Amino acid sequence: MTNDEIKDLVLDIIEGIDDEADFASLDPDQPLREQLDLDSMDFLDIVMELRKRHQLQIPEQDYPNLATLNSCVTYLAPLLKDV
Amino acid sequence: MKIPVLVIGGGLSGIAAAIRIARFAPDVQILEQHSRLGGLNSYFYRNQTLFETGLHAITNYAEAGDKKAPLNRLLRQLKLRRREISFCQQLESRVEFYGHETLRFSNQFELLDSEVHSKFPQAYGPFRQLIAFIDEFDPFAPAPFRSAKTYLSELLGNRLLVDMLLCPLMFYGSSYENDMDLSQFAIMFRAIYIEGMFRPKGSIKDFLDLLTSHYKLMGGSIRTKCQVKKILHCKGQVTGVELNSGETIECDHLLSTIGSDETMALLEDAPAKSMKGDTRLGFIETIYELKRDEADSLPTDTTIIFYNKGENFNYSSPDDYIDNKSGVICFPGNFSGLPAKEKKEIRFTHLANYSKWKKLASDPEAYLAKKFATSKESRHLLEPFIGRFNHNIVFENTFTPVTIERYTSKRKGAIYGNPVKIKDGNIGYKNLFIAGTDQGFLGIIGSMLSGVSIVNQHILPKL
Ligand SMILES: Cc1cc2nc3c(=O)[nH]c(=O)nc-3n(C[C@H](O)[C@H](O)[C@H](O)COP(=O)(O)OP(=O)(O)OC[C@H]3O[C@@H](n4cnc5c(N)ncnc54)[C@H](O)[C@@H]3O)c2cc1C
Numbered sequence: 001m002t003n004d005e006i007k008d009l010v011l012d013i014i015e016g017i018d019d020e021a022d023f024a025s026l027d028p029d030q031p032l033r034e035q036l037d038l039d040s041m042d043f044l045d046i047v048m049e050l051r052k053r054h055q056l057q058i059p060e061q062d063y064p065n066l067a068t069l070n071s072c073v074t075y076l077a078p079l080l081k082d083v
Numbered sequence: 084m085k086i087p088v089l090v091i092g093g094g095l096s097g098i099a100a101a102i103r104i105a106r107f108a109p110d111v112q113i114l115e116q117h118s119r120l121g122g123l124n125s126y127f128y129r130n131q132t133l134f135e136t137g138l139h140a141i142t143n144y145a146e147a148g149d150k151k152a153p154l155n156r157l158l159r160q161l162k163l164r165r166r167e168i169s170f171c172q173q174l175e176s177r178v179e180f181y182g183h184e185t186l187r188f189s190n191q192f193e194l195l196d197s198e199v200h201s202k203f204p205q206a207y208g209p210f211r212q213l214i215a216f217i218d219e220f221d222p223f224a225p226a227p228f229r230s231a232k233t234y235l236s237e238l239l240g241n242r243l244l245v246d247m248l249l250c251p252l253m254f255y256g257s258s259y260e261n262d263m264d265l266s267q268f269a270i271m272f273r274a275i276y277i278e279g280m281f282r283p284k285g286s287i288k289d290f291l292d293l294l295t296s297h298y299k300l301m302g303g304s305i306r307t308k309c310q311v312k313k314i315l316h317c318k319g320q321v322t323g324v325e326l327n328s329g330e331t332i333e334c335d336h337l338l339s340t341i342g343s344d345e346t347m348a349l350l351e352d353a354p355a356k357s358m359k360g361d362t363r364l365g366f367i368e369t370i371y372e373l374k375r376d377e378a379d380s381l382p383t384d385t386t387i388i389f390y391n392k393g394e395n396f397n398y399s400s401p402d403d404y405i406d407n408k409s410g411v412i413c414f415p416g417n418f419s420g421l422p423a424k425e426k427k428e429i430r431f432t433h434l435a436n437y438s439k440w441k442k443l444a445s446d447p448e449a450y451l452a453k454k455f456a457t458s459k460e461s462r463h464l465l466e467p468f469i470g471r472f473n474h475n476i477v478f479e480n481t482f483t484p485v486t487i488e489r490y491t492s493k494r495k496g497a498i499y500g501n502p503v504k505i506k507d508g509n510i511g512y513k514n515l516f517i518a519g520t521d522q523g524f525l526g527i528i529g530s531m532l533s534g535v536s537i538v539n540q541h542i543l544p545k546l
Contacts, residue, residue, distance in 0.1 A: 016162075017159060018150070018159060037150040037151065039151065041156060041159075041539060042159060042160075044543065045160075048106075048543055051107070
């Protein structure tokens with residue numbers, strides 16, 4: 001997957017969690033949770049969706065790597081390079 | 084046979100938990116002993132009319148935009164769209180301590196605020212402090228029991244106000260006699276006074292049907308008329324369940340929503356656990372169906388009255404069959420936007436003594452006669468306050484703690500379960516957890532959130 005595809009994947013997952021999520025003013029370097037009003041329960045859904053769609057097992061200690069859109073890309077790029 | 088994840092109990096906590104699992108792993112099955120789902124919150128038919136069993140009002144009302152509100156979080160977690168449910172908000176409710184004071188409240192918190200301001204002016208400053216405290220407080224952080232009554236009495240310095248504020252919160256969510264845990268108090272205060280109450284436009288059956296079809300679409304399955312007799316386990320690990328029929332089902336994960344003691348009782352040869360907190364609060368409820376009568380003076384603008392007629396408010400298991408000195412009067416038709424029905428309904432709910440009813444139940448005729456007698460007494464007591472309706476009754480049905488026990492297998496028919504809650508759902512097994520009533524979140528939204536949060540904590544990360 002290219003970086004842009006990974007971004008789309010993450011945003012698609014978030015849209016599935018909250019269909020009213022507003023991406024227009026999203027800053028890719030700021031935490032997703034605050035910007036989109038997600039709580040820890042919603043956050044778990046991102047992890048679970050990545051597992052369901054791409055069989056990725058993300059250990060709990062790695063969750064902080066998914067904090068911002070750009071950090072998601074950095075973290076997921078090597079894991080999804082063959083997809 | 085093997086099913087990776089099993090959920091015992093098809094009440095609201097079990098259904099919510101199972102939907103949550105099915106979203107990510109469709110190999111999940113609900114095992115429910117009855118032919119119908121819903122548990123405490125179900126329905127029955129009499130004279131071709133559907134009666135709801137456990138619904139006065141749903142707490143935790145929230146507007147669509149409020150993403151952090153428990154109701155909206157729950158819907159998101161279950162992937163239910165708000166527009167699939169029509170929300171009818173309460174009109175106005177009140178706490179009525181006859182001969183003392185009245186506090187009106189609605190889904191606009193300002194109403195309760197102004198009532199406290201005008202009726203308890205000296206306690207108003209401290210009341211605002213209480214609101215600020217509740218705003219800041221994290222009721223979900225693990226903490227030992229702290230008495231809400233002591234906290235409130237010290238802060239507000241007015242016993243009547245303390246009792247009046249506690250009355251609805253206790254009736255709608257306390258398994259504890261004459262007090263509440265401060266965390267539970269904060270949860271219920273938000274749920275009832277700050278967020279408020281509503282009901283769906285449809286019946287609880289419509290709501291259960293919506294949940295069930297949603298769950299099945301995700302791939303989950305349900306087995307009704309399927310009572311779990313034993314939980315099979317070995318060295319702290321559950322291996323499966325045995326049904327009443329003798330059939331066994333193996334599983335990797337088991338979630339039980341039937342109560343903590345009730346679950347322990349299914350674990351054969353488990354090390355004996357001391358039965359902590361054995362006081363159970365029983366309730367009695369009478370549903371009256373009434374002919375429409377334009378001449379009756381029953382309130383049309385009031386949804387629920389939480390009342391007390393005693394000198395002091397006493398929320399404890401009564402010595403007699405029932406304690407009608409306090410209780411809840413619900414007018415299920417009085418919600419905003421609810422289509423008018425051909426008949427009216429009133430519900431009376433009081434605390435009741437399980438042992439007395441249990442003893443009487445061995446003599447069905449006396450049991451039935453007592454149900455009629457207590458309902459009549461409550462009516463005589465309350466008609467002078469709400470208006471006469473005796474002459475318009477077309478049907479009445481009373482359930483006692485024995486009915487609840489028979490129907491849901493809850494110990495002593497206690498709707499709110501064990502006073503000792505197990506907040507993390509852990510009862511000492513690697514792959515068995517409890518959710519629902521004895522986990523600690525009570526009521527419809529509470530029990531559903533309980534199912535969701537235990538699955539999030541203990542099951543999803545391990546799937
Ligand atoms: C009269 C009344 C009025 C209420 N009013 C309101 C209200 O207005 N607002 C509100 O929010 N809440 C209300 N409640 C409370 C609310 O209904 C409950 O808190 C909630 O439904 C509890 O859900 P639960 O899943 O935890 O438990 P339950 O509903 O008890 O679910 C447990 C399920 O497990 C099944 N079961 C038990 N043992 C076994 C076994 N061995 N094998 C298989 N299945 C088994 C039972 O049959 C049951 O279906 C009311 C309750 C009652 C009774």
